Amino acid sequence: MRRLHPRRRTRAGFSLFELLLVLVIVAMMSMAAVPSFADAHESARVQRGAAELESLWRAQRVYRLETGRFADSVRELQRAVVIPGNLPGEVEGFRFLVKRDALGRPRLVARREGSQAWQGELILDAQGQLRGELRKSDGEVLQP
Numbered sequence: 001m002r003r004l005h006p007r008r009r010t011r012a013g014f015s016l017f018e019l020l021l022v023l024v025i026v027a028m029m030s031m032a033a034v035p036s037f038a039d040a041h042e043s044a045r046v047q048r049g050a051a052e053l054e055s056l057w058r059a060q061r062v063y064r065l066e067t068g069r070f071a072d073s074v075r076e077l078q079r080a081v082v083i084p085g086n087l088p089g090e091v092e093g094f095r096f097l098v099k100r101d102a103l104g105r106p107r108l109v110a111r112r113e114g115s116q117a118w119q120g121e122l123i124l125d126a127q128g129q130l131r132g133e134l135r136k137s138d139g140e141v142l143q144p
Contacts (some may be wrong), residue, residue, distance in 0.1 A: 006126035013044055033118075043142055046134055049110040050093040052126040055109050056096060062119065070106040073098050094122075 056074065063071045065078055071077045074096050094110040101107050105126035112118050112134050120134035124143055134142045 039140070042134070042136075045092050046094045046122070046142050046144055047049075049112075050124055050130055052092075052094070052096065053108050053110050053122055053130065054128075057124050057128055060098075060108070071098060075119055 058102075059077050060070055063077055066080070070079070076098075093112060093114045095113050097109045097111065099107045099109055106108075107126065108124040109121055111121040111142070117137050118134045119137075120132060122130065122132040122134075124130050130144055132144070136142075
């Protein structure tokens with residue numbers, strides 16, 4: 001017996017339109033994930049900078065116990081072997097400095113360098129209080 005409507009052939013696979021649609025959706029999802037990944041990476045960098053500042057603060061205390069005064073630079077702490085020599089004053093996009101406040105007490109500063117998007121610094125004062133922030137060019141703020 002002959003059929004009036006011939007049977008359609010079914011093909012296995014996807015059409016070009018379906019593949020393009022999937023690629024567009026995946027691209028849109030990845031575009032949404034990239035900025036949040038970059039912000040999470042910067043947040044981790046800020047936490048690492050704060051941790052390095054605290055280590056330098058402890059090293060300043062040890063140096064003062066040994067010499068009777070605070071060090072004037074990170075290099076001076078390295079020369080006294082209070083901190084390892086592999087901390088060259090720059091770690092993870094921060095430059096570490098020793099500054100003095102109005103009373104002559106040391107303040108440790110981690111200044112963000114090497115980034116077009118993020119600016120700012122973290123400060124650890126003589127009492128061990130951490131403050132400061134980093135600002136992104138779009139106004140977003142990160143604090144330790």
